[in-house]
Amino acid sequence: MSQTPAPVSLVLAFPAPTAEQSRDYMAAKLSYHADAWDVAEDLRHGIDAIVVIDTRSPAHYAAGHVPGAVSFPHRTMDEQSTAHLDRSKVYVTYCDGIGCNGSTKGAYKLARLGFQVKEMLGGLDFWIRDGQPVATGPERGAMPAARPAIECAC
Template sequence: MSDQSAVKNSGLASPADSAAYLAEKLRFHTDAADLASDLYAKHPEVIALDTRSSEAYERGHIPGAISFPHRLMDEASTAWLDRNKVYVCYCDGIGCNGSTWGSYKLAKLGFTVKELIGGLDFWQRDGLPVAVGAEAGGLAGGKIECDC
């Protein structure tokens, strides 16, 4: 057994550096509970964007989410988006980078974005409902209680 801590071996950030880094991380990401809370409350400035293919969207998506595959995003195709909204991009989950691509493309075009941690996978793991079909649907009622 080593006398040196494996945790401390790579160095430690100061509390101030940790706080700054984590504040930055929170600016770029949101989780399923926070998104669901906003969707249940019907905050009009928060829009969920499903960045997967339209076929994947139809098999199941976050209720209220708009289907907008990241591969179709460019200056012309995003002209209809409201620049005063916050777009939360998601894909299948941590093994998919569609939400990263969607967030990146929208940010480059001047939109305010956040990426959903864990995508649809983590949404479902939190026991949140999924809509099926081409219609966006919506979340009604419900109260989010996060275990964190």
């Protein structure tokens, strides 16, 4: 009578990193990204060390954007168009969401030009899913002080 072999773990087919490796990797990952909730809280509290940049077209920006975000399409980012930006700030880029790489292209271009950047995970899609307000029109608008009825679950 043959025995059935023990199942092989698909999760563990590649060994897990050490705790130190995980710590270092997760810290690095958090250095590159910000989530919509944290960006909203910083905007709500008037944290001026960050500048939120909508990397989409002006038409998409006008249709709906993060209140307080600057419209700066990634396609127009170059040495000349970024000359006025404050290099002491951290620029947080976003686009439509995970199916769009405009925020990644914007973050790349800004970093290549010497700016500190983070990318907002999930873009405007996750912003809206978090119940955050959306500004419309060509003006930046401002983040309201009141929090949305939905609370962050993380």
